[in-house]
Amino acid sequence: MTEKAHKGVLVYAEHNKGIIHKVSYELLGKGRELAEKLGAPLYAIILGPKDIDIKELIYRGADKVFYIEDDVFNKPEEMLYKINLVEAIKDIKPEICLIGATTFGRSLAPRVASALGTGLTADCTELEIDDSDKLIQIRPAFSDNILAHIHTVTYPQMATIRYKEFFEAKRDINREGEIVKKQGIIPETRLVEILEEIKGDGIDITEAEVVVAGGRGIKTPEDLKLLKELADLLGGMIGASRDLVDQGYISSDYQVGYSGHRVKPKLYIACGISGAPQHLAGMRDSELIIAINTDPSAPIFNIADYGIVGDLYEVVPMFIEKLKRQ
Numbered sequence: 001m002t003e004k005a006h007k008g009v010l011v012y013a014e015h016n017k018g019i020i021h022k023v024s025y026e027l028l029g030k031g032r033e034l035a036e037k038l039g040a041p042l043y044a045i046i047l048g049p050k051d052i053d054i055k056e057l058i059y060r061g062a063d064k065v066f067y068i069e070d071d072v073f074n075k076p077e078e079m080l081y082k083i084n085l086v087e088a089i090k091d092i093k094p095e096i097c098l099i100g101a102t103t104f105g106r107s108l109a110p111r112v113a114s115a116l117g118t119g120l121t122a123d124c125t126e127l128e129i130d131d132s133d134k135l136i137q138i139r140p141a142f143s144d145n146i147l148a149h150i151h152t153v154t155y156p157q158m159a160t161i162r163y164k165e166f167f168e169a170k171r172d173i174n175r176e177g178e179i180v181k182k183q184g185i186i187p188e189t190r191l192v193e194i195l196e197e198i199k200g201d202g203i204d205i206t207e208a209e210v211v212v213a214g215g216r217g218i219k220t221p222e223d224l225k226l227l228k229e230l231a232d233l234l235g236g237m238i239g240a241s242r243d244l245v246d247q248g249y250i251s252s253d254y255q256v257g258y259s260g261h262r263v264k265p266k267l268y269i270a271c272g273i274s275g276a277p278q279h280l281a282g283m284r285d286s287e288l289i290i291a292i293n294t295d296p297s298a299p300i301f302n303i304a305d306y307g308i309v310g311d312l313y314e315v316v317p318m319f320i321e322k323l324k325r326q
């Protein structure tokens with residue numbers, strides 16, 4: 001989308017079980033300043049449970065608040081928030097989008113920026129509008145030795161802002177604004193439910209005797225249930241490449257590799273994992289390695305005892321069937 005198609009400053013208002021986080025008021029304070037310089041509206045968006053004090057965002061400076069109301073937003077679930085925020089931003093088309101650099105904001109913002117195909121400047125400490133109406137995002141760099149001034153050319157211009165850098169917006173209960181309720185996108189099977197189903201009954205992956213691990217070849221979080229079924233039949237647990245963890249499909253408790261866990265099970269089944277050195281660092285000492293991959297040149301086959309060139313969505317169900325028949 002071009003610059004002209006975007007207008008306004010959008011603040012993502014974070015909350016904790018319905019209580020609005022103070023960083024949201026700080027962003028509204030700064031957002032108001034930027035919006036006034038650009039002669040543009042200030043928006044806020046909140047994804048939250050029923051009965052959030054939405055008017056507070058108007059008292060703190062928002063001209064319009066987009067409220068995606070559903071009790072599922074009581075829990076901070078990145079994938080669910082991401083889907084909803086991305087669709088809302090596509091609809092609202094703001095020029096600037098600000099997210100607090102809280103633990104959740106730091107995890108959410110890159111997922112949203114990546115899905116929108118736009119840049120993200122993380123951990124900003126100042127934001128300015130220059131003489132040609134460009135947003136300048138300022139953040140410390142090189143161990144805080146310099147302040148980098150960054151101007152992104154993709155829209156919306158997205159930034160995460162450190163908490164307690166800006167003053168909270170002043171509260172004015174006479175301010176008026178519009179509240180627009182938007183319908184949430186709530187997938188039928190939610191990630192939290194899937195994770196509940198696939199979790200390994202408290203077993204530590206480093207102790208598992210069988211690990212059935214999935215990589216980027218896994219298309220949706222729900223498909224992890226297929227690996228879980230196989231792992232259960234073999235008395236093991238599931239594992240994952242970092243790629244699946246980064247995508248938010250599964251927690252880092254299951255990550256195998258250099259920056260994850262080092263495992264040495266009796267059997268390691270790698271499904272849709274290419275075999276990057278960082279992954280191999282965590283599992284190459286497994287007693288028996290079976291790799292399933294559609295690409296015959298995947299490096300995982302170099303260390304596998306048995307390699308199956310094929311689609312995991314066909315091969316894994318065949319394994320399951322065979323084991324069930326035994």
Ligand code: FAD
Pocket residue numbers: 214215216217218240241242243244255256257258259260261271272273274275276277278279282292293294295298310311312313
């Ligand atoms: P990809 O490399 O994208 O491979 C996906 C594979 O799936 C491909 O080979 C493809 O042919 C196959 N495939 C696709 N569809 C199917 C299908 N339907 N059926 C069968 N096969 C299919 N990675 C880790 O895993 N663990 C770590 O701890 C880790 N630490 C890292 C630390 C650092 C500092 C860095 C820089 C990287 C680290 N990485 C780690 C990332 C690592 O470099 C790779 O990016 C990652 O392992 C790739 O994951 P993947 O194999 O799932 O994805």
